[in-house]
Amino acid sequence: MSEHYLKALFDPASLVVIGASETVNTQAAAITAKLQEQFTGKLYFVNPKHKSILERTCHKSVEAIEDSIDLAVIVSPIKSVEKVTKQCAAQGIRNVLVMTHFPSRYRGEITKAIASLDSVAKELGVRLLGPNASALIRPSTKLNVSTTVNSILPGKLALVSRSSSICNSIIDWAETEEVGFSSIISHGAGVDVDLADILDFLSSDYRTNSIILYINHIHNSRRFMSALRAAAKIKPVIVLKSAHENGSYSDAFTKIPNVHVMHDIFLAAVLRAGADHVSSLSNLFAAAKILGSSQKTKGERLGIISNGYGPVMLANDRLRDLGIQTTTLSPELVKDLKNTADNLLFFENAIMISNRKDIAEVYAENVKRLLASKEIDAVAIFLAPSAMIDAEAIAFEVAKVVKRAQKPVLAVWLGSNNAGKGRKALIQEKISNYRTPESAMEAFRFLCHHFANRQRLLQVPFALKKMQPPKVTDSRALIQQSLKNKTYVLSMVDTQALLEAFHIKCDFTKHSEASASPLSDRSLKVSILNDPIFGPVISLGFGGAMSSALKNSAIQLPPLNRRLSEGLINDAQVTTILNTIHDVTKVNREKLRGVLIRVSEIATNLPEVFELTLNPLMLGEHEAVVCGAQVVVQKVNKDHKLFSHLAIHPYPSDWHRHIVIQDNQKVEVRPIRAEDAKAEMKFIDNMSKESKYFRFMYVVNTLTPEMLSNFTKMDYDREMAFGAFMQKEGEDILLGESRYAINPDKQSCEFSIVVDDNYQGMGLARQLMLILIEHIKDHDLKVIEGTVLKKNTAMDKLMKSLGFSKRASQEDYDINIYTLKYDD
Numbered sequence: 001m002s003e004h005y006l007k008a009l010f011d012p013a014s015l016v017v018i019g020a021s022e023t024v025n026t027q028a029a030a031i032t033a034k035l036q037e038q039f040t041g042k043l044y045f046v047n048p049k050h051k052s053i054l055e056r057t058c059h060k061s062v063e064a065i066e067d068s069i070d071l072a073v074i075v076s077p078i079k080s081v082e083k084v085t086k087q088c089a090a091q092g093i094r095n096v097l098v099m100t101h102f103p104s105r106y107r108g109e110i111t112k113a114i115a116s117l118d119s120v121a122k123e124l125g126v127r128l129l130g131p132n133a134s135a136l137i138r139p140s141t142k143l144n145v146s147t148t149v150n151s152i153l154p155g156k157l158a159l160v161s162r163s164s165s166i167c168n169s170i171i172d173w174a175e176t177e178e179v180g181f182s183s184i185i186s187h188g189a190g191v192d193v194d195l196a197d198i199l200d201f202l203s204s205d206y207r208t209n210s211i212i213l214y215i216n217h218i219h220n221s222r223r224f225m226s227a228l229r230a231a232a233k234i235k236p237v238i239v240l241k242s243a244h245e246n247g248s249y250s251d252a253f254t255k256i257p258n259v260h261v262m263h264d265i266f267l268a269a270v271l272r273a274g275a276d277h278v279s280s281l282s283n284l285f286a287a288a289k290i291l292g293s294s295q296k297t298k299g300e301r302l303g304i305i306s307n308g309y310g311p312v313m314l315a316n317d318r319l320r321d322l323g324i325q326t327t328t329l330s331p332e333l334v335k336d337l338k339n340t341a342d343n344l345l346f347f348e349n350a351i352m353i354s355n356r357k358d359i360a361e362v363y364a365e366n367v368k369r370l371l372a373s374k375e376i377d378a379v380a381i382f383l384a385p386s387a388m389i390d391a392e393a394i395a396f397e398v399a400k401v402v403k404r405a406q407k408p409v410l411a412v413w414l415g416s417n418n419a420g421k422g423r424k425a426l427i428q429e430k431i432s433n434y435r436t437p438e439s440a441m442e443a444f445r446f447l448c449h450h451f452a453n454r455q456r457l458l459q460v461p462f463a464l465k466k467m468q469p470p471k472v473t474d475s476r477a478l479i480q481q482s483l484k485n486k487t488y489v490l491s492m493v494d495t496q497a498l499l500e501a502f503h504i505k506c507d508f509t510k511h512s513e514a515s516a517s518p519l520s521d522r523s524l525k526v527s528i529l530n531d532p533i534f535g536p537v538i539s540l541g542f543g544g545a546m547s548s549a550l551k552n553s554a555i556q557l558p559p560l561n562r563r564l565s566e567g568l569i570n571d572a573q574v575t576t577i578l579n580t581i582h583d584v585t586k587v588n589r590e591k592l593r594g595v596l597i598r599v600s601e602i603a604t605n606l607p608e609v610f611e612l613t614l615n616p617l618m619l620g621e622h623e624a625v626v627c628g629a630q631v632v633v634q635k636v637n638k639d640h641k642l643f644s645h646l647a648i649h650p651y652p653s654d655w656h657r658h659i660v661i662q663d664n665q666k667v668e669v670r671p672i673r674a675e676d677a678k679a680e681m682k683f684i685d686n687m688s689k690e691s692k693y694f695r696f697m698y699v700v701n702t703l704t705p706e707m708l709s710n711f712t713k714m715d716y717d718r719e720m721a722f723g724a725f726m727q728k729e730g731e732d733i734l735l736g737e738s739r740y741a742i743n744p745d746k747q748s749c750e751f752s753i754v755v756d757d758n759y760q761g762m763g764l765a766r767q768l769m770l771i772l773i774e775h776i777k778d779h780d781l782k783v784i785e786g787t788v789l790k791k792n793t794a795m796d797k798l799m800k801s802l803g804f805s806k807r808a809s810q811e812d813y814d815i816n817i818y819t820l821k822y823d824d
Contacts (some may be wrong), residue, residue: 005745006193009095009127010183011141011202012070013041016062018055019076019100020045027099028075030141030147035073042067042517046084046462055706060085072096073145073159073557074130078113081131082120089124096121097145098130102189108217118191132188134164139181140207146184151409155180156209157292158202160195162187166214166281173285178427179292182207194219196227200744203231210236210291212284212635221534221647225273226717233457236450238287239270240278265531268555269647274453276446284432284444290443293432295408297447299377301327302369304350305363306382307389311414312350315380315437316514322445333373339367340692360397367409368401373673378408378447380440382423385415391422399429408447410440430575457713458705461563461674470598471501472605479608479633488610490631499614499626506626511617523616525553526595528603528632530610534647536603538596540568543616559650560600561674565593591624592617610634647717657771662762667735669771672721676734679725685736688757694792697815718742722771724755724764735759739770740776740784748783749776753795765798773802777822784820 017035021028031221035043036054042055044065050058059065062072062084072088074081074096081100088096104111110118114131117165121128129136135146140155150171159181161167167186174181182205185198195215211231217686218224231237241263270277278284306312316326327349329337334346341362345352351370352417353362363381370379383391402409411433413422426433434440475498482490490498496506523543528536531552534557541553554571556564569592595617602609611632618625636645643650657669672680684692684703703711714721721739725732736755743749751772755765776784787809788795799806799818810817 004201005206005743006095006127006197006385009097009129009193009199010136010185010205011138012095012143014044014067014069015039015041015071016044016046016069017141018032018046018062018067018072018074018088020047020050021075022050022053022059027147031073031075031099034146038142038144042069044069060231062091062093065091070092072099074098075318076100076430078102081422082117084101084125085117085120085126085128094125095127096129097133098128098188099145100131101134102131108219110189114189114191121192122471127301128186128192129190133185133186134188135167135184137181137184138207146186150175151424152184153178153180155182155292156207156294157181157288158183158185158200158203158205158208158211159288160185160187160211161214162190162216163214163361169281170284170288174288174292177289178430178674179288181210181292189676190219194223196220196223199227199231199237201755203227203234204744208235209294210238210714212238212288212291212516214284215239215241218533219271222644222649222717225269225534225647226649226715228270228275229715231458232453236446237273237275238278238284238291238446239275240281240284241266246278260768261535262531264553264555265529265534265537265557268537269534270556272648274457276449278442282439286439286443287446287664289432289434290408291412292447293430294543295432295447297377297408297451298445299451300324300448301375301377302349302380302444303327303329303373303376303378304380304382305353305366306350306384307353307359307386308382308384309347309352311382311384311412311437312347312352315382316348316350316440318438319444322441324441324445327375330375333369333375333623336373337366337369340369354485355386357387358798363394363399364397367723371401371405371407371409376407378410378435378444379405380410380412380444382437383414383419385418391415391418392425395422395431396424396429399431402431403429406802408444408744409554410444412437412440417490457709459563459675460708461561465562467594467597468503468600470503470605475501475602475606476608479606482633483608483635488633490633491756495631498602498631499629501508502602504595504598504614504625504626506629508627508629510625510627511685522619524592524619525613525615526599526617527553527614528612530601535645536609538568538599538603540571540596557647558600558603559648560597562593564773565596565600568596569593588619588621588624591622592619595624595626604643604646604650607636607640608633652716652720655722655771655775659724659767661767662766667764668725668727669722669767669768671716672712672714672737672739673725676723676732677708679723679732679734680712680737681708683737683756686756687754691754691757693793694789695752697787697789720772720775722768722775723742724759724768736764736768738765738772740772742779742781747781748785749781751776751784751786753786760794765794766801769798769802782822786818787815788818790814790816 017032019028020032023029045053045056045058045061047058048060052058072093074084076084078100081098085096102114137146137152138142138421139152148168148171159170164186169220202211267277278287304312319326329346329349337351338344343354351366367379367381371374383394411426411431413419423433445803478494478497482494499506524541527539529539531537537555537557539553539555550627554568610629613630614626616627618627651673652671655671659667659669661667681703719741721737723737724735726735736759738753740749753765753768804820806816806818806819809817
């Protein structure tokens with residue numbers, strides 16, 4: 001992969017400070033002095049009022065510097081920022097970090113001055129981080145553009161925060177705890193280089209193993225979700241966002257307040273992306289500590305060592321609150337541990353060691369054996385203060401074992417005085433330690449969540465159930481007629497017609513009978529709500545007359561598939577509805593899944609639907625029937641791009657094609673989806689060794705679970721894969737595929753193509769490339785590039801016929817690079 005296009009911004013080899021100063025107690029002076037002291041690259045100062053600063057030559061303007069410069073740090077007065085940005089562009093500087101403060105009335109406001117600066121930067125092709133940025137720190141490269149007075153250690157944890165106060169608080173805490181960072185970025189307004197760009201850089205940054213975010217505001221939910229999903233796919237990501245930034249929902253028709261809080265939708269979005277969320281700064285500190293240690297778990301089985309019952313009870317209570325099942329030590333493991341000392345006590349997942357002269361050695365030996373056990377995934381070590389023990393000595397003894405551990409270890413030395421000495425020893429030995437059992441369990445949850453997310457990514461989805469396609473065109477025409485008549489709440493007749501167009505069964509005549517029916521206990525409410533940030537969301541909760549008074553809804557972002565629908569149903573707040581009550585008939589969960597998927601199709605295909613409510617939705621053993629419904633519609637801009645109203649790009653069903661290849665064989669070409677995992681696996685397994693080598697350029701026998709997930713679980717905002725399918729005995733057989741991934745510069749992409757050995761030479765590869773090129777053009781990408789082995793003569797012939805240019809790779813003699821470029 002080519003070098004990230006923002007590398008010069010985040011890892012500059014040369015840097016200029018515009019507005020450099022020596023004036024005491026100013027931002028400019030603090031930044032100037034810190035860079036003078038620490039930066040190891042080429043450093044230049046610009047200030048027209050000075051000839052030298054800190055005994056270094058100071059230039060009147062950036063135009064006076066002849067050398068090429070990677071990054072300009074602007075700390076000049078606000079009135080001069082646009083001017084010096086233009087000077088930077090004229091001098092060939094393509095990255096600027098604007099630390100200058102631009103006043104605003106409220107957080108997240110894009111003032112005229114900020115918008116103007118952004119416009120200037122975009123017009124000149126300059127990447128802008130800021131304004132109002134307060135920190136860009138990369139400890140391993142000695143880059144520290146900030147006013148912090150703290151020492152910052154290099155590490156594997158990245159911190160991204162728009163808030164300078166939160167950023168500085170974490171930096172100050174980290175110095176005491178000796179937590180290191182790969183990056184600290186306080187990005188300010190983020191109008192150009194935004195949170196999504198930063199996440200993209202950090203996800204590919206080899207120095208970064210995990211990421212913590214403090215978020216005030218999201219400007220573009222689609223970009224944010226795509227970047228967050230990509231990062232969380234490979235690294236743990238923890239997010240903190242204040243709930244008080246958000247308002248609450250009111251039903252568009254009945255004006256019922258406080259039914260759905262926008263913060264709940266934000267949490268649903270974060271979890272959907274595979275990241276984790278914390279609700280307090282103390283929890284963020286716990287996350288920073290455990291992630292800063294680069295520890296990873298392979299399961300939830302936590303073993304505990306303690307010198308008292310109380311801490312263990314508190315820890316296990318917190319684990320259960322967090323949804324983590326406590327393990328039980330096996331008789332075999334207990335027998336092994338008993339050999340370490342007399343009078344050990346055992347309780348569920350814990351070993352109790354009484355205070356004794358050799359307690360340090362006993363602690364260390366039990367830690368060693370727990371870490372070696374195959375039935376334990378992580379170890380927590382608790383120590384309560386006592387006059388009979390030396391907390392510091394125990395810490396040093398335990399550290400000898402923990403340093404070599406391949407599993408997570410969480411230490412809790414309770415208390416302040418004697419325990420404080422022990423904690424200092426743990427910090428000195430770089431052992432993750434916490435003040436309370438509860439905070440340690442919170443930290444463990446972060447590791448468990450990332451592990452669970454990785455496992456979910458590797459799961460093969462439910463088999464795709466063939467469903468009758470909805471009548472989208474008819475539904476849109478119905479809505480447009482209503483809007484033409486200035487009617488924004490559909491009539492009951494039109495509402496029923498719309499729902500039935502999406503194959504949702506309705507019987508509005510039973511609405512008054514629903515509350516008296518024995519099925520009223522099974523009454524649900526399914527809704528589409530329109531969030532101002534994330535667009536349409538789907539909620540599921542109690543139905544009937546009490547639905548507006550009960551805050552019991554589970555929330556998910558569309559699009560939904562069978563697995564996501566099942567997850568929505570299984571939400572702890574909703575499952576209770578579906579439990580058998582008295583003699584009520586068992587409900588049909590498959591029917592409920594079907595309704596949720598159909599509602600998701602409405603949210604996906606009809607941006608005109610502002611709000612939809614199915615209440616009550618009556619569930620029985622054989623059917624799900626909507627007995628009451630309301631649909632509120634809205635006007636949509638004529639230039640509205642398909643699916644642009646969604647935070648997550650759905651399956652692009654509009655890209656289905658039917659083609660005919662040699663011997664008049666009919667083939668369906670369509671985007672690959674997660675449910676194609678079985679077909680993908682068979683396709684690769686059946687390829688010849690030569691075809692596999694041509695495709696992967698190394699020996700591949702079969703796809704690993706990770707590769708299969710990456711090949712089929714697509715983020716259609718970032719990549720595309722077209723598969724050529726033929727139906728045989730009711731099963732989709734994959735004959736070939738073409739795919740591309742967008743490069744970080746958002747202007748170019750890298751492609752690949754492979755065809756089943758039995759279907760090569762039939763024109764299928766050409767057809768797959770043509771639809772791929774068509775899709776690439778539709779997404780305004782300018783450059784298509786791919787690497788091909790020189791031995792692959794058939795590909796060479798195909799590429800030439802499609803107009804690709806060819807050049808030899810400078811890094812590998814056996815490879816040619818094929819490129820196709822488009823003019824604006």
